[in-house]
Amino acid sequence: MILHGKGTARGFAVGRIYIYNEKFNIPVESTVPLGKEKAQLDRYYSIKKEALNELDKIKRSLEDVDPLKAEIFDAHKEIVEDIIINEEIPARILNDRWAGDWAIYHVYGTVIAVLKKTADTLIAERAADFDDVRAMLLRLWYGQKTSSLSDLKEPSIIAAHEIKPSGAAGINNGKVLAILTEEGGVTSHAAIIAKSFGIPAVLGIDGLLGYVKQGQYAAVDAQEGSVILDPEEDVIKSYRKKSGDLSRDRKDAEVFLKKEGKTACGVKIDIGLNISSASDDELNAQSYTDSVGLFRTEFLFLGRDTLPSEEEQFIAYRKVVKSFGKKPVILRILDIGGDKQISSIEQKKEDNSFLGNRGIRFCFSYPDIFTTQLRAAFRASYYGNMWIMLPMVGSLDDIKKAKEIIEETKNKLIKEKVQIGNVKIGIMIEVPGIALIADLAAKEVDFASIGSNDLCQYVCAADRMNAAVENYYQSYHPAVFKLIKETVSAFKTAEKPISICGEMGSDPLAVLALIGCGLRKFSMGSASVAAVKRAIAGITVAQAEETAQKMLELSTAQEIENFLNTSYNIN
Numbered sequence: 227m228i229l230h231g232k233g234t235a236r237g238f239a240v241g242r243i244y245i246y247n248e249k250f251n252i253p254v255e256s257t258v259p260l261g262k263e264k265a266q267l268d269r270y271y272s273i274k275k276e277a278l279n280e281l282d283k284i285k286r287s288l289e290d291v292d293p294l295k296a297e298i299f300d301a302h303k304e305i306v307e308d309i310i311i312n313e314e315i316p317a318r319i320l321n322d323r324w325a326g327d328w329a330i331y332h333v334y335g336t337v338i339a340v341l342k343k344t345a346d347t348l349i350a351e352r353a354a355d356f357d358d359v360r361a362m363l364l365r366l367w368y369g370q371k372t373s374s375l376s377d378l379k380e381p382s383i384i385a386a387h388e389i390k391p392s393g394a395a396g397i398n399n400g401k402v403l404a405i406l407t408e409e410g411g412v413t414s415h416a417a418i419i420a421k422s423f424g425i426p427a428v429l430g431i432d433g434l435l436g437y438v439k440q441g442q443y444a445a446v447d448a449q450e451g452s453v454i455l456d457p458e459e460d461v462i463k464s465y466r467k468k469s470g471d472l473s474r475d476r477k478d479a480e481v482f483l484k485k486e487g488k489t490a491c492g493v494k495i496d497i498g499l500n501i502s503s504a505s506d507d508e509l510n511a512q513s514y515t516d517s518v519g520l521f522r523t524e525f526l527f528l529g530r531d532t533l534p535s536e537e538e539q540f541i542a543y544r545k546v547v548k549s550f551g552k553k554p555v556i557l558r559i560l561d562i563g564g565d566k567q568i569s570s571i572e573q574k575k576e577d578n579s580f581l582g583n584r585g586i587r588f589c590f591s592y593p594d595i596f597t598t599q600l601r602a603a604f605r606a607s608y609y610g611n612m613w614i615m616l617p618m619v620g621s622l623d624d625i626k627k628a629k630e631i632i633e634e635t636k637n638k639l640i641k642e643k644v645q646i647g648n649v650k651i652g653i654m655i656e657v658p659g660i661a662l663i664a665d666l667a668a669k670e671v672d673f674a675s676i677g678s679n680d681l682c683q684y685v686c687a688a689d690r691m692n693a694a695v696e697n698y699y700q701s702y703h704p705a706v707f708k709l710i711k712e713t714v715s716a717f718k719t720a721e722k723p724i725s726i727c728g729e730m731g732s733d734p735l736a737v738l739a740l741i742g743c744g745l746r747k748f749s750m751g752s753a754s755v756a757a758v759k760r761a762i763a764g765i766t767v768a769q770a771e772e773t774a775q776k777m778l779e780l781s782t783a784q785e786i787e788n789f790l791n792t793s794y795n796i797n
Contacts, residue, residue, distance in 0.1 A: 585618020
């Protein structure tokens with residue numbers, strides 16, 4: 227039998243299934259005798275304290291191994307301390323004499339139900355975090371042993387309904403061969419964990435637990451998103467070979483990590499780094515990259531009930547620019563909206579948030595947030611080479627309005643005798659409208675970066691977070707390549723720098739095609755640097771240009787992908 231889902235981390239695996247069950251005992255609706263309410267409430271507070279201690283312990287165990295994954299447990303602690311929940315549970319216990327376990331189950335269940343109904347995918351997936359915390363509190367209430375994948379006795383393929391963060395805390399023990407789940411998308415914790423450790427994962431397999439058995443043999447192909455149950459011996463041998471080949475391929479690519487990005491004919495290709503925080507783990511990559519091509523600043527705003535102060539932002543930005551010295555650090559102004567929402571301000575619910583009040587539009591709606599971030603960025607610019615980039619720009623009106631606010635903020639700082647650096651101002655090109663007038667935009671800004679994820683979804687009219695239309699989201703669509711080529715040409719004519727970030731910027735095959743389209747600057751996550759540098763070293767610019775010219779004559783995304791695979795033979 228072959229099962230199908232969404233492959234979210236490249237790789238192959240063969241081994242036995244371990245069915246991982248994080249289900250907790252569902253309490254019975256019950257009340258306590260009059261006069262026993264206080265004891266139930268005291269027990270709840272005691273359980274809360276135990277949960278916070280356990281979360282602290284998990285976080286400490288992960289901080290040195292994976293700081294980003296450790297941050298997940300800060301979010302869990304915030305849920306344990308949630309103001310609304312901690313008003314409602316005591317009220318139910320004291321006023322309605324509910325048993326503590328029933329109060330926990332019911333109150334958390336109400337929040338989970340509301341989150342699951344939310345149209346925004348990322349907010350809906352937060353339901354899993356609340357469910358995880360509820361399970362932890364009830365487990366502690368009943369005195370049950372913690373559930374963790376660190377308990378595995380032998381290397382196994384994990385099959386689960388879903389994998390919550392606390393259960394996966396020990397996943398770095400080298401015994402997880404692959405992850406299979408019934409629930410979970412590309413932004414789920416299971417996907418994040420799998421990518422973090424390079425574990426093959428196939429998520430969203432409908433009815434998975436109804437098909438698999440404990441100890442059953444399986445072969446996993448995370449590239450195709452398929453799982454073969456009870457594979458024949460020749461399939462097992464084939465998958466083991468594929469897994470070994472992939473491991474060797476990754477080790478071979480590591481040789482290129484600290485080499486300069488250059489084509490076979492000696493043309494320098496700038497390799498920038500995408501960073502999502504100011505953690506030491508991310509900043510260590512400065513030694514083998516040319517810049518920060520995309521500094522996402524949303525991490526300072528997400529998962530909290532208050533806005534970050536100017537000083538807090540300044541400290542974070544200064545840390546990054548100082549780490550990279552003279553290398554450019556492109557700080558993207560807060561890109562809230564679409565798949566990212568913040569809880570520190572009240573935002574109107576939008577039916578289609580990707581086409582709503584996001585990016586620079588959000589900044590115009592909340593000028594105090596915008597200017598506070600600008601002030602922090604300008605102050606940090608004194609300590610390095612800061613470039614400021616505006617997201618979701620759709621017109622020259624957007625650019626001119628933003629520049630006025632930027633200039634006004636800058637002049638106020640100068641009057642305050644604050645030392646600032648020479649800051650370049652640029653834009654994200656992700657809206658097709660601005661790409662089509664790139665020649666005019668290039669006259670207004672110092673640089674640009676093509677946001678390939680959003681540009682692709684807008685060109686293809688396919689929500690990149692919606693699994694139902696994933697076949698329509700085609701990053702190799704001929705219109706995407708043609709629009710990128712024209713945009714690059716416009717900025718090169720204006721002699722202004724232009725780069726690309728997003729998935730295309732980290733895809734070796736797409737990078738070679740884009741070199742042929744004129745791009746010389748790319749930005750990606752640190753995990754992609756070695757493979758991209760290796761791919762670049764294997765071609766000449768003349769070869770890339772000739773291939774790109776033929777590619778642009780093709781009609782479909784599949785034709786283009788097949789042609790590029792044949793031309794470059796990248797595994």
